Amino acid sequence: MFKQLITIILFVIIFTNISFTDEGMYPLSEIHKLNLREKGLKISSKDIYNSNGVGIIDAIVNVGGCTGSFISSEGLIITNHHCAFGAVQSITTKENDYVTDGFFSKNRDEERQAKGLTIRITEYYRDVSKEVLSVVSDTMEFISRSKAIEKKMKEIVLETEKNNSGKRAEVSEMFPGKSYMLFIYTFLKDVRLVYVPPRSIGEFGGEEDNWVWPRHTGDFSFLRAYVAPDGSPAEYSVNNIPYHPRKFLKINPNGVEENDAVFILGYPGRTFRHRTSHYLSYEEDIRLRYIQELYAWEISVMENLGKDNREVAIKHDARIKSLANVEKNFRGKLQGMKRLHLADKKKKEEEELQRFIESDAKRVQLYGTVLSKIDDVYKEMRANAQKELLLDNFRQSSTLLNTAYTLYEASIEMRKPDIERESQFMERNIIRTKESVMLTLKNYFEETDKIFLKKFLLDALSLPFHLRISAVDEVLQGDSSEKAIDAFIQNAFQHSQLHDEKIVQEAFAKYSDDLEKMNDAFISFAKKLYPTYRELKEVRQRRDGELNKLFALLVDVKKEFQKKEFIPDANSTLRLTFGTIKGYSPADALYTSPITTVNGIVQKNNSGRENYSVPEKILDLYSAKDFGRYKTQKLNDVPVALLYNLDTSGGNSGSPLMNERGELIGVNFDRTFDATINDYAWSELYSRSIAVDIRYVLWILEKFAGAEDLLKEMNVTK
Numbered sequence: 028m029f030k031q032l033i034t035i036i037l038f039v040i041i042f043t044n045i046s047f048t049d050e051g052m053y054p055l056s057e058i059h060k061l062n063l064r065e066k067g068l069k070i071s072s073k074d075i076y077n078s079n080g081v082g083i084i085d086a087i088v089n090v091g092g093c094t095g096s097f098i099s100s101e102g103l104i105i106t107n108h109h110c111a112f113g114a115v116q117s118i119t120t121k122e123n124d125y126v127t128d129g130f131f132s133k134n135r136d137e138e139r140q141a142k143g144l145t146i147r148i149t150e151y152y153r154d155v156s157k158e159v160l161s162v163v164s165d166t167m168e169f170i171s172r173s174k175a176i177e178k179k180m181k182e183i184v185l186e187t188e189k190n191n192s193g194k195r196a197e198v199s200e201m202f203p204g205k206s207y208m209l210f211i212y213t214f215l216k217d218v219r220l221v222y223v224p225p226r227s228i229g230e231f232g233g234e235e236d237n238w239v240w241p242r243h244t245g246d247f248s249f250l251r252a253y254v255a256p257d258g259s260p261a262e263y264s265v266n267n268i269p270y271h272p273r274k275f276l277k278i279n280p281n282g283v284e285e286n287d288a289v290f291i292l293g294y295p296g297r298t299f300r301h302r303t304s305h306y307l308s309y310e311e312d313i314r315l316r317y318i319q320e321l322y323a324w325e326i327s328v329m330e331n332l333g334k335d336n337r338e339v340a341i342k343h344d345a346r347i348k349s350l351a352n353v354e355k356n357f358r359g360k361l362q363g364m365k366r367l368h369l370a371d372k373k374k375k376e377e378e379e380l381q382r383f384i385e386s387d388a389k390r391v392q393l394y395g396t397v398l399s400k401i402d403d404v405y406k407e408m409r410a411n412a413q414k415e416l417l418l419d420n421f422r423q424s425s426t427l428l429n430t431a432y433t434l435y436e437a438s439i440e441m442r443k444p445d446i447e448r449e450s451q452f453m454e455r456n457i458i459r460t461k462e463s464v465m466l467t468l469k470n471y472f473e474e475t476d477k478i479f480l481k482k483f484l485l486d487a488l489s490l491p492f493h494l495r496i497s498a499v500d501e502v503l504q505g506d507s508s509e510k511a512i513d514a515f516i517q518n519a520f521q522h523s524q525l526h527d528e529k530i531v532q533e534a535f536a537k538y539s540d541d542l543e544k545m546n547d548a549f550i551s552f553a554k555k556l557y558p559t560y561r562e563l564k565e566v567r568q569r570r571d572g573e574l575n576k577l578f579a580l581l582v583d584v585k586k587e588f589q590k591k592e593f594i595p596d597a598n599s600t601l602r603l604t605f606g607t608i609k610g611y612s613p614a615d616a617l618y619t620s621p622i623t624t625v626n627g628i629v630q631k632n633n634s635g636r637e638n639y640s641v642p643e644k645i646l647d648l649y650s651a652k653d654f655g656r657y658k659t660q661k662l663n664d665v666p667v668a669l670l671y672n673l674d675t676s677g678g679n680s681g682s683p684l685m686n687e688r689g690e691l692i693g694v695n696f697d698r699t700f701d702a703t704i705n706d707y708a709w710s711e712l713y714s715r716s717i718a719v720d721i722r723y724v725l726w727i728l729e730k731f732a733g734a735e736d737l738l739k740e741m742n743v744t745k
């Protein structure tokens with residue numbers, strides 16, 4: 028009875044009373060303030076980041092939006108299977124199905140270019156808040172405020188890159204309207220695939236197990252960074268040589284145990300913990316639902332088209348995977364918001380804050396209308412959401428329309444001085460923009476494109492009159508019947524040449540007049556849509572300018588009220604988070620322990636479900652108890668995945684999980700379903716992240732793949 032009571036109380040605490048104040052993604056600028064030894068680590072913050080020497084951060088890379096770490100002096104990187112998936116798909120054919128079978132280069136010559144992936148290593152940072160904010164004034168119009176900040180950030184970036192040849196600079200907003208950091212990165216452009224396990228290991232459990240614990244996914248892969256023979260960063264070339272990092276992580280094949288202290292350095296993408304209840308309600312009521320339903324539908328269309336045709340399925344593989352990942356994540360978020368009454372809780376906090384403001388005349392003057400003005404901005408967003416969400420997703424849904432739009436925009440932007448261009452068309456970014464268009468084009472499948480385009484045209488036509496998109500009415504010449512839509516689509520696809528990679532390559536250099544001469548229905552549609560997208564951009568710049576000012580005030584008054592400093596939301600810059608290997612209670616009377624084993628793989632495999640079918644060899648190794656040095660005495664098995672209470676987000680995929688001494692013992696790849704809500708509100712009670720245990724990775728390399736050379740390179744001896 029007593030036990031039951033405790034469980035009920037725990038459950039009530041977990042799911043009703045969470046706080047918004049727990050944060051653990053420390054930026055570089057905060058690390059020196061931490062006493063890591065007190066947190067259970069045997070290293071100091073200086074070992075992690077040393078501005079005058081080498082630190083662990085020198086081994087941490089941002090790889091195509093994920094994180095990875097150097098694990099050899101020859102530029103070998105470990106990251107997730109799902110982070111290399113797109114690159115593997117780009118070299119996959121029906122004959123060489125690397126997605127299904129995995130990729131294994133027996134020597135350096137066999138390593139293949141990982142298209143679409145680049146690497147960043149953080150070198151240096153500097154607070155540039157004063158410089159950035161020097162261009163704004165209180166009386167400025169909101170749109171001018173946004174534009175001025177954007178321009179200043181670009182100027183700082185260009186100036187820094189000019190003075191640091193070969194490096195990449197980025198100004199990152201830490202607190203909107205308050206603090207901005209300049210980061211300088213080493214930027215490597217030649218990345219290659221080294222070893223990627225078969226899909227049945229790297230994606231074991233499929234979408235069924237994604238965002239789920241207990242987990243048995245071997246979500247790891249190996250890449251290598253290359254540079255020019257003189258050591259400078261260079262585009263892919265056969266003459267390039269492996270990059271020698273300043274630091275690489277030592278692998279500890281003995282792993283960790285429950286309750287051991289661990290930490291992660293990585294590049295979490297975006298969190299929104301400092302946003303208000305207005306934002307949370309908008310997300311919950313409108314955006315998350317819209318995207319979740321849209322993606323679920325798009326996935327079902329693509330799965331259907333590819334179900335009996337592997338060639339078609341290969342084209343859709345990476346797109347389905349990334350949509351499915353977001354779709355399930357958003358379902359988790361929606362569930363979490365409801366479970367935790369997140370928006371309501373935030374609203375109550377804001378009411379308290381408002382009372383605090385109103386208790387002092389000076390505060391009223393400074394902050395009295397901050398919350399109500401934020402509310403007004405979100406009211407406006409709600410009123411226009413149907414149209415804006417449609418526009419946000421329209422272009423990407425059709426590859427040909429997206430290609431046409433990018434070409435059309437490029438033809439205008441590329442004639443402007445570099446600094447005035449949209450960021451993706453600036454000299455420093457244009458190669459990647461083209462590359463991404465070409466990679467998407469490679470996966471073009473006409474039938475899918477037609478179905479998606481039709482859906483969006485129908486949706487556009489059903490918008491209320493005041494939100495109508497004139498370009499759509501124009502291309503259909505005022506005829507909104509389904510017949511007219513079908514005729515437009517039929518004609519557009521029949522005559523378009525934009526599926527031809529060579530033609531698209533050439534079209535990148537064209538002026539808008541010449542593009543129009545191509546007489547392509549998608550180009551003329553893009554031209555008609557262009558003013559609508561420009562208008563939307565300006566509307567958003569105006570809103571951002573206003574929120575930029577309001578959020579800055581909000582942080583000021585919140586600090587005064589709560590008497591504490593805050594950690595900025597994640598923004599793809601390097602962060603530290605620490606904690607312990609630890610289970611949790613996801614629901615009443617349930618407790619999950621934090622380490623899974625190969626036995627779990629075998630059990631799942633025995634269920635006979637498709638997502639759980641592993642290579643026969645794994646089953647054989649298990650029945651022979653051929654665990655090598657990777658078995659733990661306690662579990663009498665090889666550990667597969669680890670659960671821990673660190674604060675992670677998307678972008679932390681591939682981050683090294685390190686033990687108290689900074690040795691690599693796992694690779695972070697996911698969170699539990701309950702923890703998808705982390706991005707809005709983190710809590711030690713329910714936030715858990717997941718890594719693949721290094722012992723499982725090494726076991727696969729040694730016993731399954733026979734990758735002796737890789738093990739040697741990582742200094743792992745049998």
Ligand code: ASP
Nearest residue numbers: 676677678680696697698
């Ligand atoms: N699996 C995750 C992702 O897709 C990692 C995370 O968000 O925790 O980004």
